[in-house]
Amino acid sequence: MNQEKTKSGGAVQTTGHAWDGDIQEFNNPLPTWWLWSFYATVVFAVVYWIFYPAWPVADSFTKGVMNTITFVDGEGNEKTTHWNTRSLLLKDLQEGKSAVLSREYTDKVAAASYSEILGDAEMMAFTRSMANGIFGDNCAPCHGTGGAGVMGLFPNLADDDWLWGGSVDAIETTIRDGRYGFMPAFRETFDDAQLDDIASYVLSLSGHKVDAAASARGRDIFQTDAGGCHYCHTSTGTGLKSQGAANLTDSVWTIVAVESAPDLAAKKALVKGVIANGVQRTMPHWSERLSPAQIKLLTVYVHELGGGQ
Amino acid sequence: MIKHESIETNAGLLVVLTLIVVSIGGLVEIVPLFYISDTVEEVEGVRPYTALELRGRDIYQREGCYLCHSQMIRPFRDEWLRYGHYSLAAESQYDHPFQWGSKRTGPDLARVGNKYSNEWHVAHLVNPRSVVPQSIMPNYQWLLENDLDYSDVQDRMRALKVTGVPYSETQQEYDSNVAEFGVDVADQLDILRAEENLMQQALANNYDGQHGRITEMDALVAYLQMLGTMVDFSKYDEGYFTDFR
Numbered sequence: 001m002n003q004e005k006t007k008s009g010g011a012v013q014t015t016g017h018a019w020d021g022d023i024q025e026f027n028n029p030l031p032t033w034w035l036w037s038f039y040a041t042v043v044f045a046v047v048y049w050i051f052y053p054a055w056p057v058a059d060s061f062t063k064g065v066m067n068t069i070t071f072v073d074g075e076g077n078e079k080t081t082h083w084n085t086r087s088l089l090l091k092d093l094q095e096g097k098s099a100v101l102s103r104e105y106t107d108k109v110a111a112a113s114y115s116e117i118l119g120d121a122e123m124m125a126f127t128r129s130m131a132n133g134i135f136g137d138n139c140a141p142c143h144g145t146g147g148a149g150v151m152g153l154f155p156n157l158a159d160d161d162w163l164w165g166g167s168v169d170a171i172e173t174t175i176r177d178g179r180y181g182f183m184p185a186f187r188e189t190f191d192d193a194q195l196d197d198i199a200s201y202v203l204s205l206s207g208h209k210v211d212a213a214a215s216a217r218g219r220d221i222f223q224t225d226a227g228g229c230h231y232c233h234t235s236t237g238t239g240l241k242s243q244g245a246a247n248l249t250d251s252v253w254t255i256v257a258v259e260s261a262p263d264l265a266a267k268k269a270l271v272k273g274v275i276a277n278g279v280q281r282t283m284p285h286w287s288e289r290l291s292p293a294q295i296k297l298l299t300v301y302v303h304e305l306g307g308g309q
Numbered sequence: 310m311i312k313h314e315s316i317e318t319n320a321g322l323l324v325v326l327t328l329i330v331v332s333i334g335g336l337v338e339i340v341p342l343f344y345i346s347d348t349v350e351e352v353e354g355v356r357p358y359t360a361l362e363l364r365g366r367d368i369y370q371r372e373g374c375y376l377c378h379s380q381m382i383r384p385f386r387d388e389w390l391r392y393g394h395y396s397l398a399a400e401s402q403y404d405h406p407f408q409w410g411s412k413r414t415g416p417d418l419a420r421v422g423n424k425y426s427n428e429w430h431v432a433h434l435v436n437p438r439s440v441v442p443q444s445i446m447p448n449y450q451w452l453l454e455n456d457l458d459y460s461d462v463q464d465r466m467r468a469l470k471v472t473g474v475p476y477s478e479t480q481q482e483y484d485s486n487v488a489e490f491g492v493d494v495a496d497q498l499d500i501l502r503a504e505e506n507l508m509q510q511a512l513a514n515n516y517d518g519q520h521g522r523i524t525e526m527d528a529l530v531a532y533l534q535m536l537g538t539m540v541d542f543s544k545y546d547e548g549y550f551t552d553f554r
Contacts, residue, residue, distance in 0.1 A: 017314065017317075053554075056337075056341030056345060058344075059344055059345055059346045060345060060346065060347075061341065061345060071548070073546055073547065073548030074546035074547055074548060075546065079548045079551070081551050081552075081554075084551060084554035085383075085384045085385075085554070086384050086395070086550055086551045086554050087551045087554075088384070089384040089385065089386065089389060089395070090547060090548070090551070092386050093386060093389065096386065098386075099386075133390075137390070137391050138424070140441075141425060141429065141433075141440060141441055142425060142426070142429050142440060144440075144442075150432070150439065150440055153428055153429070153432055153440070154429070154440070280428075280518075281426070281428060282426035282427065282428065283426070284423055284424060284425060284426060288543070289393060289424065
């Protein structure tokens with residue numbers, strides 16, 4: 001390309017083009033440092049092509065030379081592949097620094113019984129720290145970061161009241177297999193007055209001063225096949241853990257906030273609503289998403305949250 | 310030989326040559342993926358969406374969920390631990406367009422299916438802060454109020470069929486779906502039975518918790534609960550997927 005000095009001190013060149021007779025174009029060369037950086041990236045790219053997967057060739061591609069990753073496959077055999085991010089991840093999960101560090105403890109916890117874990121300060125410290133992350137990623141969206149839950153939807157894990165049992169075994173089953181909390185809706189079985197009576201009786205179980213006649217009528221429904229409530233809630237009202245049936249004799253309510261209702265009429269209306277509409281709550285199963293060791297860590301963590309039984 | 314000056318003084322030629330130059334990057338990086346044999350993994354279980362899931366996916370796009378949520382778990386340790394198995398190309402083979410997204414203001418959703426209960430999704434979509442106090446996601450309460458319009462679901466399936474999604478209209482197409490996906494899935498992919506299938510799935514599962522109504526919430530939750538659940542990873546040795554890279 002023609003380049004000629006301009007009149008302005010000779011510092012700036014023009015491209016040599018001239019349009020309409022006298023319109024010229026300055027040619028300001030790129031800074032040297034920039035130009036050489038650019039050449040360096042070109043050289044880097046060529047080196048990269050040699051060592052990493054790069055160019056498509058027919059129905060395959062160049063795999064890169066002298067750059068392989070070796071990991072252990074599911075059958076325990078060593079497998080070597082060309083460089084790729086999937087093999088890199090597997091190797092990282094098997095041999096990475098944090099993987100090796102956490103596996104040392106995870107293996108120890110996985111091999112120990114629950115009573116051994118609960119009695120060992122070091123394993124408990126690991127469990128709290130590891131399970132806190134697992135809980136945050138998987139459980140906290142429903143049960144809250146502190147495990148306090150949401151009234152009516154997701155049970156409180158931070159108290160000492162357990163619908164499905166608070167032993168480590170019960171908690172493990174709940175996490176692994178999930179739960180389906182179900183109570184039938186009775187709005188079409190009983191009329192409004194009958195629902196009132198049952199609600200009165202239910203409130204009497206937890207020591208509320210209710211109308212004795214209404215409570216007696218409610219009792220007849222609760223304790224007989226008319227309502228059949230006693231099958232799950234038991235005749236004393238303490239509830240079958242195997243059915244996830246609520247204990248009606250204490251002051252812990254998980255579906256409606258009875259304790260904080262202003263007066264007896266409001267409490268009765270809340271209980272009546274539950275009897276009329278029933279309960280359907282799902283706890284997902286985690287056996288496919290979490291490993292047995294992760295479920296074990298979570299079990300201990302949840303058990304600790306509620307000062308478990 | 311074209312001279313520099315003849316390009317600069319000829320706008321049409323400049324445009325054509327510019328297009329050729331800027332398309333080289335795309336051609337080299339994208340086109341080979343269509344004929345490289347390892348691009349899409351061979352896995353069982355991936356199927357096109359049911360009519361209800363498809364309407365849910367439309368609502369997902371209408372509300373712009375993809376602007377804040379990705380559907381692409383990358384093969385990194387931290388993502389593996391938080392979200393689960395990295396996404397496979399096979400898992401979005403019936404996505405037109407794909408919903409990989411490019412930004413995570415909210416979490417990745419590629420494996421959100423079956424992670425939480427339907428009740429959680431409904432409560433969370435109506436008001437995210439009722440279950441996650443620190444959430445900055447907007448409320449989508451109208452999903453529960455709007456009845457789902459599925460009058461045009463057959464046309465939507467026909468449109469996707471043009472792009473290569475194997476929804477069936479003829480007996481022959483149905484039979485080939487039966488061979489590939491089994492009877493249950495093939496029934497769901499039948500365009501002529503789309504409305505019937507959609508109503509049945511929505512009413513049987515009652516995703517939104519409201520009896521007797523099919524709302525936009527039903528469709529969106531059905532879609533979300535399906536995401537990332539099609540491939541059973543317990544069937545595959547983890548090393549298997551490295552053969553496709």
